[in-house]
Amino acid sequence: MQTTLSKEFAPRSLWQRWCWLIWVAIIIAIYAWAIGGLQFSGLQSSAKTVSDSIVKGLLHPDWAYVYNGSGEDLSSLTIQTLAIAFLGTIVSAVISVPFAFWAARTAHERFYLRSGSGKVILTLIRTFPEIVLAIMFIKAVGPGSYAGVLAISIHSIGMLGKLFSESLENMDRGAEEAITSAGGNAPQVFVLATIPTIMPEFISYTLYRFEIAVRSASILGMVGAGGIGTPMIFAIQTRNWPRVGIILLGIIVMVLLIDTLSEQLRKRLI
Amino acid sequence: MSTPEIPQRPWRQRYHVSAIAWTVTIVVLLILSSMATGANFGMFLANINQFTVLLVQMSHPAWAYLSVIIQPLYETIQMAILGTTIGAAFAIPFSLLAASNLVGNQVLRNLIRLFLDLVRTLPDLLLAAIFVAVFGIGSTAGVITLAIFSFGMVSKLFYEVIETIDMGPLEAMKSVGASKVTIIWYAVLPQILNQFVSYFLYTLEINVRASTVLGYLGAGGIGVYLQRSLDQFNYSATAVIILATLVVVMVIDGVSNHLRRVLL
Structure with a gap:
């Protein structure tokens, strides 16, 4: 003791x-x-006037820019941004499914050659920052929202493929075993057990990715890949702060709406 | 005796109404958005050789460029560390005020949460563009961008942790008449410190990734060189930058994952 x-x-x-x-x-x-x-540049001599005019501009947004019928106004460019994000997410979700089955590790696989190679490919895709991808695609298809769609589709494959493959690894195998023991062949197991089990999770991840894609689509325009980012960067460069204010407001409202909508949908799924 | 009734599926289920409605909605949205974005698969295929030229150049990285980018890579990490620290420091009081088990005043709590939600909607590059206009080109703009970006993220993570703590020690201290500050210091902080540090490291990882592109708009770090190489069509240098960034991100991820496992 x-x-x-x-x-x-x-x-x-x-x-x-x-x-x-x-x-x-x-x-x-x-x-x-x-x-x-780090070398701190400190405040520039103009910082006071610049921040004053920023605050003033943000408090008095350029309401006329919301809609002027030219197709270059806030509402049409916001819709274009959403279209870029939507198209990019759906395309990448479809392409990610085979990648996910490629990269998912299963118990009876030897040395994990197949899943390992799939994981390496997905990591390689994720390595490229979205901005760099956008610039590369601008070289291929010219500036505009199509380059943004391609950048988001390719970049999201890396992330969605990883999430999908992880949910495949952790999925409940009960339904598959039930169909097998009832004498189902491989395609029947896939259609009747694998897809129904995994689909809600796939859709939930796709919605989550759509939220991120909306944010990305709103900044890809800064390098010329379409959407609301292009007028934003022009307005900042020309010190047109009332316009920056209204665009910021538009982005905030758009992101909040999409986040709430997607959260509601995801809650209903799982 | 009536015949037992077979359960009937409602007509919505029998005719797969919701499944068909969803499919039609998604297809219509897809068509509309490809019209809005001018997506044209043929054009991509026609120009695919330009894209492959680019990829071929990238597959021959110019390793000599590595000596040029070592210094900006350090700068990127330094920006991320400072930005995350400043953001996390500001996040602590806000997360205490936003936690439902510490603050009874619902109006104040919801106001703070709304503010945090608004901060989180702003994409990092957008903040960088604005701060470059205020502070001029350089790492100061980058640090402040990262501070605001991590403030939004960290404070949400923090207040969710605070809401899960054990209320026993708090009530014990309250019953002997301890002040609010004393309660937070002796009853709240010890319970959440490890998770705070863990989330801090997680945010640091994300910020290292984010800071690599911030320089693209002039906010310091490796991104400045990324933009330079892309503007000069020097894709073999771009490849070196991307690979070097990948190595840095992997090292930071490894260190922070190890530390987090030790902590939790």
């Missing part, structure tokens, strides 16, 4: 007692490096 007590209340070793100091030293070193390495 005495021994166990003394063991429990044994003073901590020197190392245990002062270990945290090493962590503190490491953290201080990291921050010293981070702060010392």
Whole structure:
């Protein structure tokens, strides 16, 4: 009894007692490096007037820009942005399904050659930032929203393929076994058990990806890939702050609406 | 004795109304959006050789360029660390105010949450473009962009953690008359500290990824060189930048995953 007590209340070793100091030293070193390495430009002399006019512009948005019938106004470009995101997401969701079956690891696979290679391909696709993809596709199909659609479709394959394959790995195999034991062949198992089990999760991930795609589509225009980003970057470069204000407002409303809608749909699915 | 009634499916189920309606809606939306975006698969195929030229150039990375981009890569990581720290520091008070188990005032809580929701809707590149206009070209704009971006994300993660804590220690301290600050310091913080650090590291990972493209609009870091190489059609340099970024992201991911596993 005495021994166990003394063991429990044994003073901590020197190392245990002062270990945290090493962590503190490491953290201080990291921050010293981070702060010392950056050159802070500080405020520009014009920063005061610029931020004043930004605040003024944001508070007095250019309401006339919401709709002027030219096809270059906020409402038509917002619809174009949503169209880019929608088309890109649907295309990538369809293409991701075979990639997911390729990359999903199954129990009876030897050395994981097939699933491993699929995972490498998906990682390679994810490596390319969306902006770089957009610029590459602009070279191929010219500036415009089509380049944005292609960029989002390809970039989302990397992410959706990964999510889909993980949900395939974790799916409930009960329904498949039931069909097999009732004498079903492979196509029947696939149609009657695999697809119904996995579909809600696939759709839920696709909706989630659509939310992200809407945000991406609204900034891809900054490099010339269509949507609301193009007038946004022009307005910022020409210091047209009332217009920046109304576009920001438009983006906020659009993203909030899409997020709420998709959240409601996802809640009903699962 | 009446014959037992066979359960009937309602007509909505019998004729697959909702499935057909969804399919039709999606097909119509697809057609409308391909019209709106001018999507044309033939054009892509016709220009595919231009695209393959680009990919071929990218598959021969100019490794000599690596020495040029080492310094901006460091700058990218430094921007991410500072931006995440500033954002997380501001997120702590807001997340305490937004947690439903700490703040009884529903109006205040919903106002704070609405504010956080609004901050989260803004895409990072958009913030970068605005801050470059205010602070000029350079890493300051990048740090502030990342700070705001991580503020929105971290505060949501934080208040969701706070809402899961055990209320026992809080009630014990309240019953002996401890002040609000003391309660937060001795009863709330010890319960959530590990998860805070874990989410901080997770946000840092995301910010390292994000900061690599921020420079594209002049907000410092590796993105400046990314834009330069793309503008000069120097795709073998672009490939080096993308690969180097990938290595950095993987290293940061590895370190932070390891630390998070130790913490939790």
